[in-house]
Amino acid sequence: MNPVRVGLLGLGTVGGGTFNVLRRNAQEIARRAGRGIEITYAAAREYDPARLPGIESVKVTDDAFAVVDDPDIDIVVELIGGYEPARELVLKAIANGKHVVTANKALIALHGNEIFSAAQQRGVMVAFEAAVAGGIPIIKAVREGLAGNQIEWIAGIINGTGNFILTEMRDKGRDFADVLAEAQQLGYAEADPTFDVEGIDAAHKLTILASIAFGIPLQFDKVYTEGISYITREDVSYAEQLGYRIKHLGVARRTAAGVELRVHPTLIPDRRLIANVDGVMNAVLVKADAVGPTLYYGAGAGAEPTASAVVADLVDVTRTLTADPENRVPHLAFQPDALSDLKILPVEDIETAYYLRMCASDRPGVLADITRILGDRGISIEAVLQKEPPEGEQQVPIIMLTRVVREKQMQEAIEQIEALQSVEGKVTRIRLEHLKSS
Numbered sequence: 001m002n003p004v005r006v007g008l009l010g011l012g013t014v015g016g017g018t019f020n021v022l023r024r025n026a027q028e029i030a031r032r033a034g035r036g037i038e039i040t041y042a043a044a045r046e047y048d049p050a051r052l053p054g055i056e057s058v059k060v061t062d063d064a065f066a067v068v069d070d071p072d073i074d075i076v077v078e079l080i081g082g083y084e085p086a087r088e089l090v091l092k093a094i095a096n097g098k099h100v101v102t103a104n105k106a107l108i109a110l111h112g113n114e115i116f117s118a119a120q121q122r123g124v125m126v127a128f129e130a131a132v133a134g135g136i137p138i139i140k141a142v143r144e145g146l147a148g149n150q151i152e153w154i155a156g157i158i159n160g161t162g163n164f165i166l167t168e169m170r171d172k173g174r175d176f177a178d179v180l181a182e183a184q185q186l187g188y189a190e191a192d193p194t195f196d197v198e199g200i201d202a203a204h205k206l207t208i209l210a211s212i213a214f215g216i217p218l219q220f221d222k223v224y225t226e227g228i229s230y231i232t233r234e235d236v237s238y239a240e241q242l243g244y245r246i247k248h249l250g251v252a253r254r255t256a257a258g259v260e261l262r263v264h265p266t267l268i269p270d271r272r273l274i275a276n277v278d279g280v281m282n283a284v285l286v287k288a289d290a291v292g293p294t295l296y297y298g299a300g301a302g303a304e305p306t307a308s309a310v311v312a313d314l315v316d317v318t319r320t321l322t323a324d325p326e327n328r329v330p331h332l333a334f335q336p337d338a339l340s341d342l343k344i345l346p347v348e349d350i351e352t353a354y355y356l357r358m359c360a361s362d363r364p365g366v367l368a369d370i371t372r373i374l375g376d377r378g379i380s381i382e383a384v385l386q387k388e389p390p391e392g393e394q395q396v397p398i399i400m401l402t403r404v405v406r407e408k409q410m411q412e413a414i415e416q417i418e419a420l421q422s423v424e425g426k427v428t429r430i431r432l433e434h435l436k437s438s
Contacts (some may be wrong), residue, residue: 003036004318007067007098009089010079011044014103014130016051017047017303017312018077023054029311033318037079037311050270057104061321068093075317077310087111087412090165094118094126098299099321099322099381101313103130103306109204109220112211116331125320126331127313133158133282135305137312142286143212144329147287151213153434157206158374160280160300161196162228168267170236172247176229188280199263206250208263209284214254215334216342218259224347226264235428237355239267242383244355245275246430251357258343260350267355267401267432276433285435290326328428347410353382353432355401361422362389362396370398370417377413379405395424401432 006022008015019039022029029035037365042055049055061067068076068089076093078100080086084108093100094115098215102108106113108128119126129139133156142151157163161183168179180197183189195201203223211218221390229246239246249266268275271294277283282300284392299305320328330336360366367386374381385399414427 001035002374003030004039004074004312004314004321005041005072006039007070007073007076008039008042008079009064009077010066010081011042011047011052012312013056013303014306015042015044015077015079017307018079019052019055019058021304021307021311022314025193025311029178029315033315035318037314037318038135041067041070041073043431049090053426058426059275064089066090066095068098073098074321075099075101075314076105077314078104079105079310081106083107084111087115089117089366090126091118094124097124098123098227099317100126101310101317102126102128103310104128105131105201105204105208109207109218112208112218112331116336120336125317125328127317128208129313130306132208132299133284133296135297135308136193136284136296136300137309138209138284138296139212140295140312141294142209146286146288146291146294149290151254152287154206154209154213155274155433156206156209156250156284156287157247157274157277157282158250158284159196159199159202159248160282160299161193162199162202163282163414164188164226164280165197166231166236166246166248169231169233170240171278173233173237174382176231177231178179190322197229199225202250202263203214204247206252206261206263209250210252210259211250211332213286214259214342215332215338216259217339217345218332219344220381221342222261224262224264225352226262228265230428232428235320235355235430238357238385238397239430240270242355242385242401244268247275247277248306249433250435254342254344257349258345260345262347262350265430267430267436273437277334294399320346326388329423348406348411348415350407352407353402353404353434354379354410355397355399355430355432356427357397358399358417359395359424360420361424362394363422366420366422367398369422371418373413374402377409379403379409379413
């Protein structure tokens with residue numbers, strides 16, 4: 001049987017990794033797929049041939065549309081990234097009757113509904129395992145491995161840059177800005193780190209995970225997103241003293257009222273496995289009704305870990321090239337006409353526990369005023385940590401953990417606490433998740 005011919009858009013980090021993995025493991029991949037998979041055409045504005053042994057056998061152009069329009073190409077692999085021209089290229093490939101593999105989480109999160117609809121109408125596949133958590137096969141696990149379950153919630157460390165920063169802050173007592181600068185030097189963070197440290201990258205991935213978990217359309221605009229730049233080394237230290245770790249978590253939870261979609265710093269009990277995922281590694285914890293909790297851990301980025309997921313998608317697409325489109329695995333796990341219109345909850349309606357840190361006057365009655373405000377809002381206190389004021393200072397740090405409460409109630413209480421003359425500045429609020437399996 002003739003090999004499947006692949007057009008590769010992008011020869012950067014992931015594109016180069018994909019090319020190298022396909023060539024190095026060609027025989028093993030062919031045994032799994034039932035036929036060979038060869039990159040015959042590639043598009044790149046610039047690339048380093050020294051990193052790509054064998055690239056001389058591939059036709060390379062700087063015109064990505066030429067690859068997409070080539071009638072000899074069976075599958076287009078989009079590894080350019082960003083919204084445009086990636087969207088236009090993918091839609092053109094679909095219109096030309098070609099299957100698509102992509103690692104572009106931003107593209108899928110924002111334009112996936114349009115792309116999957118076009119693919120369904122044209123009878124082609126769009127595979128996107130590499131779009132979430134790099135080399136961890138989390139899409140296949142949730143979409144296929146857990147197909148017999150009702151997914152209750154997903155909690156994931158799905159951005160390695162943020163996890164590296166928080167790990168360094170905890171282990172070495174460093175400040176956020178200092179660690180961010182190192183992350184940029186090491187290549188973990190971009191020159192503009194906004195997508196990573198403000199949670200946008202994680203929100204893209206959470207959008208995709210929620211859709212395949214709950215059978216809902218992709219709705220990136222409804223994900224509540226909060227970054228980690230306000231987290232201090234003191235917060236990390238206090239959390240440790242209370243038995244918790246701070247992680248930048250993506251949470252998707254199905255409730256009776258609707259679906260929670262949120263990315264924010266989160267306290268997790270330090271005994272949880274996911275709380276001990278450090279450095280640039282990723283992990284996704286899935287709670288399902290039949291199997292219970294399952295944890296998926298591994299490299300969330302990098303040339304070959306991400307290429308591993310891209311090549312796995314190529315194998316999947318190759319296996320189903322001759323399959324009837326109606327018998328293929330649906331893009332978002334559920335049949336297109338069976339997607340649900342479950343409500344996405346606004347952040348004011350979510351319910352979680354909280355870590356609060358405030359700076360208050362060191363005098364009698366102040367703590368009573370604060371607890372009264374919380375009590376009036378029906379907020380119960382789990383633990384209190386009051387530190388000695390620095391020598392000569394009249395302000396003392398007060399740290400509290402609360403029980404589960406609605407976000408709106410907590411926000412109202414915080415506004416009242418900040419209005420007290422005895423409280424200086426803003427109250428730091430970090431959500432807390434116990435991530436219990438029952």
